[in-house]
Amino acid sequence: MTDLQHAELDKDTIAKAYARWAPVYDLVFGAVFERGRHAAIAAAERIGGRILEVGVGTGISLPDYSRGNRVCGVDISEPMLRKAQQRVDEFGLTNVEGLWVMDAEHLSFPDASFDVVVAQYVVTTVPNPEATLDEFARVLKPGGEIVLVSRVGAEAGLRRALERWFAPAARKLGWRTEFAWERYAHWAAQCHGMRLIERRAMPPFGHFSLIRFAKTGTATPARAGTPSARAAA
Numbered sequence: 001m002t003d004l005q006h007a008e009l010d011k012d013t014i015a016k017a018y019a020r021w022a023p024v025y026d027l028v029f030g031a032v033f034e035r036g037r038h039a040a041i042a043a044a045e046r047i048g049g050r051i052l053e054v055g056v057g058t059g060i061s062l063p064d065y066s067r068g069n070r071v072c073g074v075d076i077s078e079p080m081l082r083k084a085q086q087r088v089d090e091f092g093l094t095n096v097e098g099l100w101v102m103d104a105e106h107l108s109f110p111d112a113s114f115d116v117v118v119a120q121y122v123v124t125t126v127p128n129p130e131a132t133l134d135e136f137a138r139v140l141k142p143g144g145e146i147v148l149v150s151r152v153g154a155e156a157g158l159r160r161a162l163e164r165w166f167a168p169a170a171r172k173l174g175w176r177t178e179f180a181w182e183r184y185a186h187w188a189a190q191c192h193g194m195r196l197i198e199r200r201a202m203p204p205f206g207h208f209s210l211i212r213f214a215k216t217g218t219a220t221p222a223r224a225g226t227p228s229a230r231a232a233a
């Protein structure tokens with residue numbers, strides 16, 4: 001088995017892990033991810049309109065969207081979403097259209113439903129990151145953007161060694177520590193109509209990046225086995 005396969009996660013493990021995180025998530029990850037969230041929202045609001053936040057979690061970023069934009073939130077963890085709903089009620093966030101339990105890889109929105117798809121600290125926690133990015137591209141309108149804040153694994157050195165060492169424990173907590181930049185770059189190269197427009201290091205210690213992809217035309221995910229890839233073959 002390769003390192004990559006070793007790093008795969010399954011949805012049950014993730015959902016259980018985040019059900020455990022829900023009561024303390026904001027306390028543990030509130031401040032540490034704040035700059036990344038603010039950068040993602042600033043990028044999303046440059047486009048504005050109807051925004052989908054995938055892996056919205058406890059809804060920690062929802063009050064930061066301007067009331068002029070409509071926001072939809074989805075997450076695989078019901079306990080995390082319950083926290084998000086409390087936040088929507090508490091802050092009176094009338095611009096939040098709805099919160100749904102939904103798998104990022106199988107979104108139940110029609111094609112081209114959103115101007116922006118935001119996913120903060122999510123892509124490396126899903127079992128199939130590339131299929132998930134395909135799904136983001138599908139629900140995005142032409143001219144729209146995917147805005148990620150996501151882990152990018154170190155290519156060498158001490159950080160890479162530490163990431164490899166910590167990987168098995170991290171999977172139990174619901175995320176991957178190793179995730180090569182090539183996976184994002186390769187996805188964009190394969191997914192016709194999507195273009196990488198920004199990669200910017202984010203704290204803590206540049207372990208994460210703000211990553212933006214623009215949808216220039218009709219995105220055609222080109223993964224082998226997808227209907228569009230088979231049709232194109």
Ligand SMILES: C[S@@+](CC[C@H](N)C(=O)[O-])C[C@H]1O[C@@H](n2cnc3c(N)ncnc32)[C@H](O)[C@@H]1O
Binds near residue numbers: 011014060103104119
């Ligand atoms: C590290 S938390 C990030 C939460 C929030 N975005 C933030 O900025 O703090 C990852 C979130 O992604 C959700 N998640 C993991 N896998 C998912 C999937 N397949 N579909 C939807 N949400 C998922 C988890 O339940 C969790 O709420």
